[in-house]
Amino acid sequence: MADINQLVLMRRYFESGATRSYSFRIAQLKKLRKALMEREAAFHAALYQDLKKSPEEAWVTETGFLLSEINFMLKHLKEWMQADQVPTNLLNMPSSSFVLKEPLGTVLIIGPWNYPLQLLFTPLAAAMAAGNCVVLKASEFAPATAAVMKEMIEQNFAADYILFTEGDGATVIPAMMNAFTFDHVFYTGSTAVGKIVYKMAAENLVPVTLELGGKSPCVVESDANIKVAARRIVMTKFSNAGQMCVAPDYVLVHASKKDALLKAMIETIQQFFSLQAEDSYNYGKIINEKQFDRLLTYLPEGKIVWGGRNDRSKLFIEPTIMDQVSMDAQLMKDEIFGPILPLISFSTKAEALNIIAKHKNPLAFYIFTSSTAKEKEWLSAVPFGGGCVNNASWHLTNPHLPFGGRGYSGTGGYHGKKSFDCFSHQKSIMKTPTWFDPSIKYPPFKGKLKLFKWVIR
Numbered sequence: 001m002a003d004i005n006q007l008v009l010m011r012r013y014f015e016s017g018a019t020r021s022y023s024f025r026i027a028q029l030k031k032l033r034k035a036l037m038e039r040e041a042a043f044h045a046a047l048y049q050d051l052k053k054s055p056e057e058a059w060v061t062e063t064g065f066l067l068s069e070i071n072f073m074l075k076h077l078k079e080w081m082q083a084d085q086v087p088t089n090l091l092n093m094p095s096s097s098f099v100l101k102e103p104l105g106t107v108l109i110i111g112p113w114n115y116p117l118q119l120l121f122t123p124l125a126a127a128m129a130a131g132n133c134v135v136l137k138a139s140e141f142a143p144a145t146a147a148v149m150k151e152m153i154e155q156n157f158a159a160d161y162i163l164f165t166e167g168d169g170a171t172v173i174p175a176m177m178n179a180f181t182f183d184h185v186f187y188t189g190s191t192a193v194g195k196i197v198y199k200m201a202a203e204n205l206v207p208v209t210l211e212l213g214g215k216s217p218c219v220v221e222s223d224a225n226i227k228v229a230a231r232r233i234v235m236t237k238f239s240n241a242g243q244m245c246v247a248p249d250y251v252l253v254h255a256s257k258k259d260a261l262l263k264a265m266i267e268t269i270q271q272f273f274s275l276q277a278e279d280s281y282n283y284g285k286i287i288n289e290k291q292f293d294r295l296l297t298y299l300p301e302g303k304i305v306w307g308g309r310n311d312r313s314k315l316f317i318e319p320t321i322m323d324q325v326s327m328d329a330q331l332m333k334d335e336i337f338g339p340i341l342p343l344i345s346f347s348t349k350a351e352a353l354n355i356i357a358k359h360k361n362p363l364a365f366y367i368f369t370s371s372t373a374k375e376k377e378w379l380s381a382v383p384f385g386g387g388c389v390n391n392a393s394w395h396l397t398n399p400h401l402p403f404g405g406r407g408y409s410g411t412g413g414y415h416g417k418k419s420f421d422c423f424s425h426q427k428s429i430m431k432t433p434t435w436f437d438p439s440i441k442y443p444p445f446k447g448k449l450k451l452f453k454w455v456i457r
């Protein structure tokens with residue numbers, strides 16, 4: 001746990017103004033990039049140890065992802081830091097107006113275990129780009145990756161600027177948040193813990209970004225390209241053994257295409273992961289016994305139409321598709337967050353929307369259809385964070401698309417410029433010349449109502 005005196009030192013360092021200049025921010029981001037690249041092999045080994053990620057998967061979803069976010073920041077930071085000139089309304093003429101971008105101060109970033117590097121260090125890079133001091137709290141459940149991150153931070157950055165903390169979140173985070181008023185808390189993790197963090201932050205009116213989970217539906221319409229839908233759903237649902245916040249949680253398939261989709265998904269699973277997924281280079285493992293045991297309780301809740309084999313000693317659960325799952329089953333209440341995919345058929349859109357509505361504000365939503373009209377209908381019918389048409393999960397890899405949830409799936413967003421905005425305060429300024437100071441704006445007001453109505457309308 002962080003020594004509270006250390007947090008006070010960080011605040012002093014921030015207040016010294018050292019982190020504010022463009023040159024400082026660029027130099028630190030380059031240092032972060034260099035340190036990351038020097039540790040590519042160490043990170044890939046650690047991610048294999050924690051989650052059995054191949055170097056290729058680790059590059060796409062962790063190291064390479066982070067690198068491309070840092071490169072995007074390095075390319076655009078100058079433009080993002082500039083004040084935005086905005087128009088001025090008639091009432092305030094001849095003033096000028098602009099918005100300054102100011103760092104928030106000393107911020108706390110809390111990460112989960114499923115993408116332990118990317119989900120802690122992408123917000124870190126953003127907070128650095130925006131000129132903040134940063135306290136990092138890594139998940140205790142991906143210890144190999146946390147060890148490399150800790151070494152990397154401590155070797156490269158002074159503790160007054162970036163402080164790495166770890167340990168049991170339920171102890172460490174309240175201890176820090178109750179003793180020190182952070183200027184922002186950026187939390188990624190479960191909705192349940194998100195509520196706890198939100199409450200602690202509210203105590204001191206600390207602004208938050210909450211990147212939470214939920215049950216993300218995936219709809220396959222009667223006119224979808226089934227072969228492509230199967231490949232894209234299988235790819236993201238079983239990547240990282242289903243432990244992905246934006247993985248399709250369940251599939252709602254039009255009744256006329258259910259058999260075809262099931263057949264195509266089973267073929268695809270075999271192509272991607274073979275009949276021995278436990279030995280597949282492309283297939284990960286469950287993070288720990290607790291998660292493994294939780295996932296296993298879902299298997300009796302329906303008919304397993306593919307998969308279901310498992311081995312606790314290897315934390316292996318085969319890519320699994322389930323049919324005949326009751327809407328009252330726990331499987332349809334919890335966020336699954338593992339390699340189990342319920343396949344549910346629907347005949348009418350209303351029927352499908354009823355199921356989706358049981359879990360308000362999913363983080364993601366996916367619609368597979370070849371009809372633009374249907375695409376539009378679905379996208380407007382469901383309130384969700386972000387999503388894809390004829391694809392799944394890849395929206396979060398485009399830095400031009402802000403990423404985040406709404407309501408139950410989170411508050412605020414990041415990626416690309418939105419990351420910089422997330423860790424900056426937008427300070428609105430009006431500048432008014434003194435050479436023009438009409439008395440009409442000052443008392444006495446009597447008789448000026450008509451004029452005011454003309455100016456303010």
Ligand code: NAD
Pocket residue numbers: 110111112113114115119137138139140167168169170171173174188189190191193194196197211212213214244245246335337363405410
């Ligand atoms: P988690 O909520 O258990 O833990 C996240 C972090 O919170 C960890 O660092 C942990 O130490 C800390 N923590 C745990 N208990 C705490 C407490 N009582 N008070 C304060 N902090 C505490 O989440 P997880 O299991 O690591 O991650 C899985 C969840 O995260 C899933 O729900 C998933 O959907 C979600 N998630 C969301 C995103 C996103 O970008 N929206 C990304 C990844 C994961």
